Amino acid sequence: MIMKGLMYYSPRMYEMMMHVSHRGDLPKRFGAIKGLIGPGRVLELGCGTAFIQDFLDRPYLGIEKNPRFATYALRKNRNVVVDDIFNYGNYLRKGHNTVLLMDVLHHIPNPAVLLDRLMDSNISQVIICEPYNLPESVIHSSKALNRLFDSDGINDATDWHDRESLIDFYEGYGGVDLTEIRNSIITRIPVR
Numbered sequence: 001m002i003m004k005g006l007m008y009y010s011p012r013m014y015e016m017m018m019h020v021s022h023r024g025d026l027p028k029r030f031g032a033i034k035g036l037i038g039p040g041r042v043l044e045l046g047c048g049t050a051f052i053q054d055f056l057d058r059p060y061l062g063i064e065k066n067p068r069f070a071t072y073a074l075r076k077n078r079n080v081v082v083d084d085i086f087n088y089g090n091y092l093r094k095g096h097n098t099v100l101l102m103d104v105l106h107h108i109p110n111p112a113v114l115l116d117r118l119m120d121s122n123i124s125q126v127i128i129c130e131p132y133n134l135p136e137s138v139i140h141s142s143k144a145l146n147r148l149f150d151s152d153g154i155n156d157a158t159d160w161h162d163r164e165s166l167i168d169f170y171e172g173y174g175g176v177d178l179t180e181i182r183n184s185i186i187t188r189i190p191v192r
């Protein structure tokens with residue numbers, strides 16, 4: 001059975017936990033992502049509550065499978081539709097320039113399948129922001145605790161990359177402009 005970690009029950013709780021776990025680094029993270037976005041429209045896959053939209057000055061669409069998160073986002077005037085990010089045909093022909101994958105690749109069982117499809121599309125670039133596991137992290141070094149905190153109710157919790165394998169993964173797709181904030185790394189992958 002697929003578990004749902006505590007913060008995925010409530011969108012308010014999710015946003016609060018983001019602020020607590022990033023300890024004030026969220027503006028830095030959003031600023032770094034905004035600096036890479038460039039012109040055009042942004043499509044965020046697995047957007048959660050889409051709270052980055054409030055920091056962006058670009059047309060934005062988020063795709064999210066958790067209807068509670070999407071309803072909360074819509075109430076905040078954020079542009080979100082409920083869908084599965086693997087339903088490419090529903091969103092890939094809508095003329096978005098940048099696809100944003102923030103904290104989502106470690107949630108899905110087959111990130112390479114998604115990225116390969118995006119690399120073969122008409123978008124200009126993919127921006128990824130992913131955390132890596134710190135050896136001293138009690139939560140993410142224990143499968144049981146990781147499931148308790150990180151299961152989103154859609155996928156089983158997966159293992160996180162360590163720093164080196166995350167960088168290798170990015171470089172394998174031609175990732176540039178790597179920026180490290182705490183234990184997350186942001187990259188931009190040019191596509192067309």
Ligand SMILES: C[S@@+](CC[C@H](N)C(=O)[O-])C[C@H]1O[C@@H](n2cnc3c(N)ncnc32)[C@H](O)[C@@H]1O
Nearest residue numbers: 046047048064065066083084085102103152154
């Ligand atoms: C850790 S959250 C990240 C949310 C947001 N990008 C952020 O950084 O705040 C991962 C999100 O991906 C969503 N998700 C996971 N698998 C999905 C899928 N197949 N289709 C759509 N959304 C998915 C989950 O519901 C969850 O809200």
